[in-house]
Amino acid sequence: MVAFDLDDTLAPSKSPIPPRMASALVELLACADVCIISGGNVTQFERQVLDQIVAGHEALEHLHLMPTCGTRYLRFQDGAWVTVYAHDLTDEERNGAIASLRDRAEELGLWETETWGDIIEDRGSQITFSALGQEAPIEAKRAWDPDGSKKEALRAAVADDLPELEVRSGGSTSIDITRTGVDKAFGITRLSEYTGVDFADMVFVGDRLDKGGNDYPVVALGCKTVAVRNWEDTAELVEKLVECFPV
DSSP, X not given: OEEEOOBTTTBSTTSOOOXXXXXXXXXXXXXXXXXXXOSSOHHHHIIIIITTOXXXXXXXXXXXXXXXXXXXXXXXXXXXXXXXXXXXXXXXHHHHHHHHHHHHHHHTTOOOSSXXXXXXXXXXXXXXXXXXXXXXXXXXXXXXXXXXXXXXXXXXXXXXXXTTEEXXXXXXXXXXXXXXXXXXXXXXXXXXXXXXXXXXXXXXXESOOSTTSTTXXXXXXXXXXXXXXXXXXXXXHHHHHHHHSOO
């Protein structure tokens, strides 16, 4: 099993996976199971990944999708994508998270008025705050909070409001809120349970494996991990992995 983060690992943030990456994944699916786990919702997975991959049903049956950090799990079965499980927040939890994000962002001067798309998105099992909006260009996101201090100040303030929920750093300008204990380690653990693949037989690839990064929780599981800087690094890695599998 080879598991991947999505944004800045398989593709530029919120962007479709490039053709080279799509081709490499299809080749990998022919010789291994592949999981993609990310804070994005199902629609983002469809736009960024599924719409770019040209593969038959047999290959897609080896693809495991875990949107919203593994709070949802989808498999391709009998010619269609089916939801294996979904751990949605209650209405009260979602409403409380949304209110806290807006209130604390305004208090800290972080509620931006010039944005690209929605700042707060209700993903059912996850509430996501994107400071510049869901569709902000990569250059703007990189410039907004280069040292991560703005995002961390907001994360800490919201976490104080919501002690019963998990509030963690997401992408470069985002904060994700889920049930307590739900992160990528949660998703990878469920993946192991449902597939029977031991952590020792998994490799996880991500761009934020540093302490405090949203891929870091996987490190403690015992999976082999590979840190990448961008999708180009990942494409090169996958191409080399494919060469290692027997024909």
